[in-house]
Amino acid sequence: MTSPHHSLPAFGVGTFRLQGQVVIDSVRNALDLGYRAIDTAQIYGNEAEVGQAVAESGVPRSELFITTKVWTDNLPADKLIASLKDSLHKLRTDHVDLALIHWPSPGGAVPVADFMGALAEAKRLGLTRQIGVSNFTVALMREAIAAVGAGAIATNQVELHPYLQNRTVAGFAQSQGISITSYMTLAYGKVLKDPVIEAIARSHSATPAQVxxxxxxxxxxxxxxxxxxxxxxxxxxxxxxxxxxxxDMAQIAALDRGGRMVDPEGLAPAWD
Structure with missing residues (x-):
């Protein structure tokens, strides 16, 4: 389900924690297998490698959907656009399809209205086709909406898996026509060993990851x-x-236990 304003691919390949030749091989394999959406971030330190893999793949840029995320150091309005231009240089492209605010400004040092305004300006300049947020709570989403309008926000990318179903955030986002992107959907592999998930997988002759x-x-x-x-x-x-x-869906719904795995001190907001 996407809002009328946005078309986000439902399925992409992530590159978190992948570096050097490892990320080049992963992205190359993904593109070869038919993936067309790639998710990276400034802080991952792999944008140049992702750009290399894409360039060497021969897949036309028009077929790809590339997402990157602006790091907190680059949230001040005088830094955000320059940092995004640097990302584009590394990615060997003149635009990304989606640029996200990776984390809210620690301690609210940079007001939401400031960095969302700068991100909207980056879109006006053609540096990105769509804009969005990541790791935003309902309160922060409200601030972002006040700054640029719900229709301008393509997605909120949040940790979301069977052990952390994040229903408050997901429900609010969807009520505003903002898509949810689930990161860490497999909970670092923890859900793959869950007996409920394993049983559902067996019943469908599928893998736990597929479930x-x-x-x-x-x-x-x-x-x-x-x-x-x-x-x-x-x-x-x-x-x-x-x-x-x-x-099946009801059984998985019952696995929710608020099992948050990404909660970096000094970076994480007051979660819903």
């Missing part, structure tokens, strides 16, 4: 799983064909 990804997709969320292994990249893609039953 977790299909669950998020069926709730209307975009997913960006990463993998360094070609066979896992290929297997993950097949989640798009898996249809879970209402009973």
């Amino acid at each position: 977790a990804l299909a669950w998020a997709l069926q709730l209307g969320y975009a997913v960006i799983p990463s993998s360094t292994r070609r066979e896992n990249l290929a297997s993950n893609l097949k989640a798009q064909q898996l249809r879970l039953s209402d009973a």
